[in-house]
Amino acid sequence: MTDLPTVALLGTGAMGAGMARNLAAAGIDLRVWNRTPERAAPLADVATVAATPAEAVAGADVLLTMLYDADSVLEVVSGLGDAIAPGTTWLQQSTIGVAGTNQAIALAEELGLVLVDAPVLGTRKPAEDGTLTVLASGPDEVADHVAPLLDAIGSRTLWLGPAGAGTRLKLAANAWVLTVVEGLAESLALTRDLGLDPALFLDAVQGSAVDAPYLRLKGEAMLSGALDPSFALSGAVKDADLILAAARAAGTELAVLPGVREHLARGVEAGHGDRDMAATYLAH
Template sequence: MASVGFLGLGIMGKAMAANLVKAGFDVTVWNRNSEKCAELVALGARQGSTPKDVAASCDITFAMVSDPEAALALCQGPDGVAAGIGAGRGYVDMSTVNDTTSKTIAGLISQAGGRFLEAPVSGTKKPAEDGTLIILAAGDQSLYNDVKPAFEVMGKMSPYLGDVGQGANMKLVVNMMMGGMLSIFSEGMSLGQKAGLDGRQILDIVDAGAMSNPMFKGKGAMLLNENYTTSFPLKHMQKDMRLAVALGDQLEQPLPTAAIANEAFKQAIKAGFAEEDIAAVYKVIK
């Protein structure tokens, strides 16, 4: 793969782009707030002036932004990706959006002659830094084959899931389960401690049984230390829960547990914890 672009250098994008630079890829970066590019340029990346400019000068361009609106805005307009992509070049959107947004972006890119892959990721800040994300790819299979070397640098697993929309759907299913688990976990931790149980012992007992999982281990420590340093912003989890519940409406699939968990995350945003880690949902539950 000759040259790659990377648009969006937030918590996730910065770490992912840095791994590509360190692995020897020729990387051009762009971010809405251009100051965030400095760290990557110091590592050896080039800085692009607009998304159009990056898409026009790179064989394949990756994007990692916060939500459907931002993902769409990146592609549209005179300075957008679609204006620069041209024939045969590839665009890989790794943002978490809904299937409708993904299909809209796919349309814009293919109309402009480009190839499109959606590739949302499962994993937060540390997996992004360690290159152990789970990449959920769907769309143009030739582009999937071409970007496999880059996926192998950024993630530990990158299954091909079929048509555009299926990567988005898989991501929403996974995050919906995560949000629901975190909500019931917070209730259990809160109930146990109010009943006089030791929080550390609750975690040890859960960890020794069938419910043992890395999320309870990691987030459990955060709850007990009341340290909500952000690896996955709470507002983004609420956005994913909202999109999952909307998908349930579309498919006439009842999601009572997810709907209630979504309300807990909405309460947490209202209480002012939007920018904190998803574990901060515990604060409104306790």
């Protein structure tokens, strides 16, 4: 397995921890770091837990970032200094928006890194199961280099062109996800407020053309209160802001997303930010 790259994974939160275990299971030599050390420590059985980002990346062939937002990604990578060698592949998988990705492209050029912009579709469970969809974009010549990593964390990889294309498609996909979650919350709330058991909505659409596994998964979470985060509500608000910023820059008029963002933010303001994004239902 010596032909596999050595990987430094920075960010072992809800997504990064599952990705780390799948990378290690594929035989990849892995170092991990997290800003909160307690979240990286459980990975000591499959990876080298580094005390600093610089310690993690020293001698690594691939830097993989799975951090919360653009500020954290840019701060950590720009602080690596001489610890990361020019020519290292930077697999940037955090959701950081168009502006953040443009800054990452500039930073990669400054540091001499080869940037692969490759955000993922999926939440905690797909990350743990290795069934994420990877939206990869970057130089064609590094596709084979990172293929073992992408195969380990995902069930499907789409190569989309130059770096930045992955992020753009991720935002479009997340716009749909957030719309579905908020629309579901509103339909359940309306069913309830019209004097019916809200579970009847899920029964009514079951097996129809508008049914979907995701609809039932989130609907049952909303009604049961089983809201351990697969993707936190606060993260959904962050992504909604990234989508709206990208739409403004592109000149796209979005009629639905501003209202979706307002309702998601209402849930955060009500104290549900650390719960799953299905907790938007609690604010209705």
